[in-house]
Amino acid sequence: MPTPGYVFRDGGPIPDDEIQSKNTSTGQTQDVVRTPSKSISISTTSPVNTPTSSRSTFSSATESHALANASHEDKGAAQTGHDATEVKNLGWNDHPENVPKPLVGGLPNEELWLLVRRFNKQMYHVKAMNEAPPGGLDLNIADEDEFSPDKLRANIERLYMTVIVGVIGFGKHIARLRSWREPRRTAAFCAAYFIAWILNLVVPVLTLTMIVLIAYPPSRDILFPPAPLALVDSKTGGVQSPMAGVLGSHDSVTGAPENYKGEAVEKEAGNFVNSFASIAISSASGKKDHGNPDSDPLNASIPDPTDVAVAGADAKDNTAGGSNTVKHDKTKQPMEDAMWTKMRPIMHVIGDIADGWERFANALSPTPPFPEDAPRLRLAALLVPVLAISLLTTSAMFMKMNTFFVGFGFFADPIIWRAASWLNREFPNWQKLLEIRNTILKGVPTNAQLTLTLLRVGEANKAPLPPPPRSDEAPPDHPAELDKDELTLDASHEEVHDAIHHDAESKAIADGSSTTSSTAKPKHHHGARVLGFLKGTTKTGVEAKLGIDKVRATAGSNTAKNHLGILPKPGEYLPSGPIDFKARYRGKKGWVYISTSATTPCVSFSSHASDGTGEQTTNELEPIFSIPIEEIKELKKVGGLGWKSKLIVGWATDRNVADGLEIIDKSGNSWKLTAIGLREELFNRLVAMGSQKWESW
Numbered sequence: 001m002p003t004p005g006y007v008f009r010d011g012g013p014i015p016d017d018e019i020q021s022k023n024t025s026t027g028q029t030q031d032v033v034r035t036p037s038k039s040i041s042i043s044t045t046s047p048v049n050t051p052t053s054s055r056s057t058f059s060s061a062t063e064s065h066a067l068a069n070a071s072h073e074d075k076g077a078a079q080t081g082h083d084a085t086e087v088k089n090l091g092w093n094d095h096p097e098n099v100p101k102p103l104v105g106g107l108p109n110e111e112l113w114l115l116v117r118r119f120n121k122q123m124y125h126v127k128a129m130n131e132a133p134p135g136g137l138d139l140n141i142a143d144e145d146e147f148s149p150d151k152l153r154a155n156i157e158r159l160y161m162t163v164i165v166g167v168i169g170f171g172k173h174i175a176r177l178r179s180w181r182e183p184r185r186t187a188a189f190c191a192a193y194f195i196a197w198i199l200n201l202v203v204p205v206l207t208l209t210m211i212v213l214i215a216y217p218p219s220r221d222i223l224f225p226p227a228p229l230a231l232v233d234s235k236t237g238g239v240q241s242p243m244a245g246v247l248g249s250h251d252s253v254t255g256a257p258e259n260y261k262g263e264a265v266e267k268e269a270g271n272f273v274n275s276f277a278s279i280a281i282s283s284a285s286g287k288k289d290h291g292n293p294d295s296d297p298l299n300a301s302i303p304d305p306t307d308v309a310v311a312g313a314d315a316k317d318n319t320a321g322g323s324n325t326v327k328h329d330k331t332k333q334p335m336e337d338a339m340w341t342k343m344r345p346i347m348h349v350i351g352d353i354a355d356g357w358e359r360f361a362n363a364l365s366p367t368p369p370f371p372e373d374a375p376r377l378r379l380a381a382l383l384v385p386v387l388a389i390s391l392l393t394t395s396a397m398f399m400k401m402n403t404f405f406v407g408f409g410f411f412a413d414p415i416i417w418r419a420a421s422w423l424n425r426e427f428p429n430w431q432k433l434l435e436i437r438n439t440i441l442k443g444v445p446t447n448a449q450l451t452l453t454l455l456r457v458g459e460a461n462k463a464p465l466p467p468p469p470r471s472d473e474a475p476p477d478h479p480a481e482l483d484k485d486e487l488t489l490d491a492s493h494e495e496v497h498d499a500i501h502h503d504a505e506s507k508a509i510a511d512g513s514s515t516t517s518s519t520a521k522p523k524h525h526h527g528a529r530v531l532g533f534l535k536g537t538t539k540t541g542v543e544a545k546l547g548i549d550k551v552r553a554t555a556g557s558n559t560a561k562n563h564l565g566i567l568p569k570p571g572e573y574l575p576s577g578p579i580d581f582k583a584r585y586r587g588k589k590g591w592v593y594i595s596t597s598a599t600t601p602c603v604s605f606s607s608h609a610s611d612g613t614g615e616q617t618t619n620e621l622e623p624i625f626s627i628p629i630e631e632i633k634e635l636k637k638v639g640g641l642g643w644k645s646k647l648i649v650g651w652a653t654d655r656n657v658a659d660g661l662e663i664i665d666k667s668g669n670s671w672k673l674t675a676i677g678l679r680e681e682l683f684n685r686l687v688a689m690g691s692q693k694w695e696s697w
Contacts, residue, residue: 125635158350374443563640601690
């Protein structure tokens, strides 16, 4: 069984104990939703929501919707017209090499898939807004967003992948400059600085440099030539062997190999979270998740691994002579509750920092379809007054102004509070309107908002973007491609070659030495045998428990029905998407269909359909429910098991748990779909299709 610190992502809240349908059978006239090879007949007894008009009651669309529907000069496969009746399949079940390149004009497919992968990890629960977002872009984090360990984990991972990796890269650039291993570049910086110092122009020169770096992107590679992060020593500024032993990626700190771009950094971020102590253990395992069901058949009988750390601390106090009054300790529960309560603002602060960093990065290096020049020039224009003031202000005047503001801030507290009270009374939302996302970075997206816009581009052209490729294969051991002639590091080709191939050479030596002792008698590892016995026993117990659920589901238990199909058979390949997604509803097998060819685009569930293999095809299908896309107000990812159950099932069976999705319409009706093999892809299609303005919860 894994030790504390291992992570098994729940993927969001867990389904409730019982599914109570709010749907009532109403007399409806028959309607037919056509697809290319089949038709879905909506019976008169099916709970179908019919909107009052073809458009939603939501107000005008956001800038994201406008960009998705605009015509762009540089077009990819998802932006070109096609003759398909429903939607065009751009290779949802094809090998990545067979997917059209590029899917979106100006953006390589691997970068697109990187954004979608991280979007899937970040988004759990979205709600539609009735009012327009202040900054013009939707999918902002709600102020009332509830805390959960999974969200805290996702925000810490984002913090690592954006801020921490960026700061490490900046530090290594400084180390390269200070080392004088690149003498021409360092000498140029040194001369410019001291000439500016002699002329009392240090601040104007630094400000002008910032303006050039922002407004003219080619200057960035000239002043700061790029180099793989893992190849640069942060202390000496010279060449080092990557911590992973081989240079398998350029943008990761360890240089670990990866199958697709960005995977190494994502794994680093996960391991970064796992390295934390007690609060990180709770965050990683998902303790206190607000959606954990009490009636999970496995969850209730499994001990809490995070309590081991607490029990160990209590035992240490007792053996050290402390008073054995744990049962009577009146401070334990209040302090624990206070700590978990304070985690919510901490999570928001981490998320805001990551959002701000992503916005600045997307302003400096925009990604299509967002404008390339406007945000960058806006930032550069803000520094022009600073440049003018620095040229007209002496150091004495600068210090004089600073000391005045320090004194004003210290002694003018009554004035400041009265001014703040007046602003709060006259302009209740003035603080939110002054946030950088609504002012200098207005219209600049976070990575999540950028991904949502890209998904909307595909939906606007009826060509949904294929999901990121899945690969269970180990990443290659050979180094990533590297042009040694373009490296400006002070190292010969032989030194660079030795550094990036360090692990391969050591492996060859190890393999050579191991062959000489291959005839040695293998050692018996009794611990491994015991662990294997426990794993097999646990696997048998899990299968027996889930087998009982099948019997209970047959008897009518809604809780047991939600657990049917959550463990797909090993090696089971179910091609689905972009129209149909295999799932279950109240334990019943079927397919979720997304239809866009009808007058009213809708999502429906039918138990009579084809999964693409040609089996069980019928001409007339009777959906159990059908929801117009524009009527969807809330989408919520739900897990198939509790967090402790997932921990045990993942360890004992080595199989993934198929999670679910809850759909809520504007009338408050709820539908919970379970055992969805492509849950993330279904969520992404539904969140990108309509005109809703989403808010992340």
